[in-house]
Amino acid sequence: MEQSVMIQQGIWAKIGLPHELCWGFIGVFLFITGATIEQSWLASMLQGRGFTAFDISLLSSVFGLCVAAVSWFSGIGAGVLGVRRLMWIATVFYFAGSLPFIFVALPQNNYPMMLISYSLRGVAYPLFAYSFLVWINQRCESRILGRAVSWFWMAFGVGMTVVGPWFSGLAIPAWGETATLTCGFGFVALGAVCGLILNRDRPGWQRGLPLGPALAEGILVLGREPKMRFAVVVKTINDIGKFSLVILMPVYLPRFGFSIAEWLTVWGLVNVLNIFSGYFFGWLGDTIGWRNTVVWFSGTLCGLASLAVCYAPVFFGHSNAALFGALSLYAIGLGAFGPLSALIPSLLPENKGAAISCLNLGSGLSNFAGPAIVTLCVNPLGVEGTLWTIAILYFAASMLTLPLKLPESAEK
Numbered sequence: 001m002e003q004s005v006m007i008q009q010g011i012w013a014k015i016g017l018p019h020e021l022c023w024g025f026i027g028v029f030l031f032i033t034g035a036t037i038e039q040s041w042l043a044s045m046l047q048g049r050g051f052t053a054f055d056i057s058l059l060s061s062v063f064g065l066c067v068a069a070v071s072w073f074s075g076i077g078a079g080v081l082g083v084r085r086l087m088w089i090a091t092v093f094y095f096a097g098s099l100p101f102i103f104v105a106l107p108q109n110n111y112p113m114m115l116i117s118y119s120l121r122g123v124a125y126p127l128f129a130y131s132f133l134v135w136i137n138q139r140c141e142s143r144i145l146g147r148a149v150s151w152f153w154m155a156f157g158v159g160m161t162v163v164g165p166w167f168s169g170l171a172i173p174a175w176g177e178t179a180t181l182t183c184g185f186g187f188v189a190l191g192a193v194c195g196l197i198l199n200r201d202r203p204g205w206q207r208g209l210p211l212g213p214a215l216a217e218g219i220l221v222l223g224r225e226p227k228m229r230f231a232v233v234v235k236t237i238n239d240i241g242k243f244s245l246v247i248l249m250p251v252y253l254p255r256f257g258f259s260i261a262e263w264l265t266v267w268g269l270v271n272v273l274n275i276f277s278g279y280f281f282g283w284l285g286d287t288i289g290w291r292n293t294v295v296w297f298s299g300t301l302c303g304l305a306s307l308a309v310c311y312a313p314v315f316f317g318h319s320n321a322a323l324f325g326a327l328s329l330y331a332i333g334l335g336a337f338g339p340l341s342a343l344i345p346s347l348l349p350e351n352k353g354a355a356i357s358c359l360n361l362g363s364g365l366s367n368f369a370g371p372a373i374v375t376l377c378v379n380p381l382g383v384e385g386t387l388w389t390i391a392i393l394y395f396a397a398s399m400l401t402l403p404l405k406l407p408e409s410a411e412k
Contacts, residue, residue, distance in 0.1 A: 016146070016150065016286075017151050018148060020139070021136065021199065023194045024132055024195050024199040025152065026195070027193070027196065028132050028152065028155040028195060030195075031159070031195065032125055032129060032155070032156050033160070033163045033167070033187045034184035034190075036159065037168060038180075040168065041264065043056050043250050045177055050109075053251065053378060054375065057378070059115060059118060060370075060374075061375055064364070064368030066120075066122050067367035067368065068365040071364025071365075072357050072364060073127075074086060074130040074131045074360050075134060075218065075353055075359065076214045083135045083203045086128075087192070087195060088196060094124035094125070095185070095188075097124065101121055104117075126364050128192075130360040133152055133341065133359075134203075136149060136152055137341075137342075142342075142346065146282045146338070146342045150335075150338045152341065153278050153338050162275075164268075166268040171183060218353075221355070226403070227404055228354075228355065230401075231340075231343075231347065231355075232358050234294070234401050235358075236369050238298075238362065239366030239370065241302055241305075241334070241390055241394070242366070243366055243370025245309070245330075247370075247374050248378070251383070252383045253323075266327060270328045270330070273335075274334055281335045282338050285339030290339035291343055291401060291404050293339045294340055294398070294404075298337040298394075299399075301329055301330075301333025302337075303390075303394035305329035306387050306390045308330075309323075309327060310384050312325070346406055347404060349407060374386060
């Protein structure tokens with residue numbers, strides 16, 4: 001595979017945002033907003049309809065497995081089928097899964113259909129977003145790559161954890177849950193228009209191996225390169241809190257008097273901080289090294305935050321300020337994982353396609369691992385024990401980043 005790198009100059013180079021791809025970043029933000037609009041409140045809705053915690057976490061786990069598989073495929077598939085084609089396929093998958101999920105499975109409380117249709121809906125957003133991440137890695141110079149991928153995660157995070165929850169918090173009381181889900185169609189359609197029509201940049205990624213051998217290489221690289229195995233584990237741990245907290249908190253916080261609306265408001269608000277921390281740590285990674293930034297700040301802050309989230313309601317009761325403080329620490333720590341998206345592809349400069357597939361596999365596995373931790377831990381350990389488990393995993397992630405040393409030719 002070959003890369004066609006753009007030369008970034010002027011103000012765009014300084015802030016790490018390639019102006020040729022601006023519409024693509026906007027498209028990712030809109031697509032993610034629509035495709036994940038339900039993630040912060042689906043658990044509470046299903047609980048209100050009589051589904052058990054196991055049913056809800058199983059649905060999220062199956063969803064996460066599909067996300068993981070498609071996330072891994074996007075890195076390899078982009079080099080064979082083309083980035084733009086994968087993003088169009090993602091748009092089709094979203095509507096193919098959402099229509100039966102919203103208008104048939106949910107109204108009928110048909111759990112088997114929920115599993116199938118929600119999983120099909122779930123493959124859409126990683127295929128769209130992580131294909132664009134391939135686009136960024138192939139087109140940006142290494143000197144600004146840390147900041148460029150931070151812009152990607154800003155667009156991703158603002159859609160999933162800020163605008164989605166805030167929009168839902170306003171729309172559900174006014175229009176109801178079904179209408180709110182339906183609004184996602186508009187966001188996704190606009191995202192596809194921005195990312196694929198208004199964005200006129202053409203990826204320079206050339207077709208490499210046929211699909212079969214390319215997929216095999218994406219698997220073999222995990223056995224051949226120990227650093228890739230560590231990279232997948234660290235990237236998986238990256239977002240486990242985000243995908244477990246949205247299940248745990250709507251169940252845990254009402255014990256202390258919090259409403260779902262309060263949870264959605266605080267969750268959306270703290271993730272605004274993630275926007276700024278993501279860019280800061282992207283800049284810091286370009287300055288002191290991507291690996292150093294992840295080792296010192298990411299798992300450490302997220303692990304401490306997991307414990308703070310656990311005990312803030314215990315010590316301070318129904319205090320939005322205390323909850324905001326604990327979750328803010330998590331949002332800031334999450335931003336420190338951002339340089340992984342520059343670090344991991346650079347570990348294998350001669351085979352970036354396979355390296356990006358490993359990066360995306362870890363990103364997708366977070367969708368599975370977060371709910372799976374809840375499924376396995378919440379009954380025997382309770383919410384408090386589950387949050388301790390998450391904290392320990394985050395601390396481990398910082399240590400597991402130490403072996404991820406770049407080749408000397410690409411030292412950062």
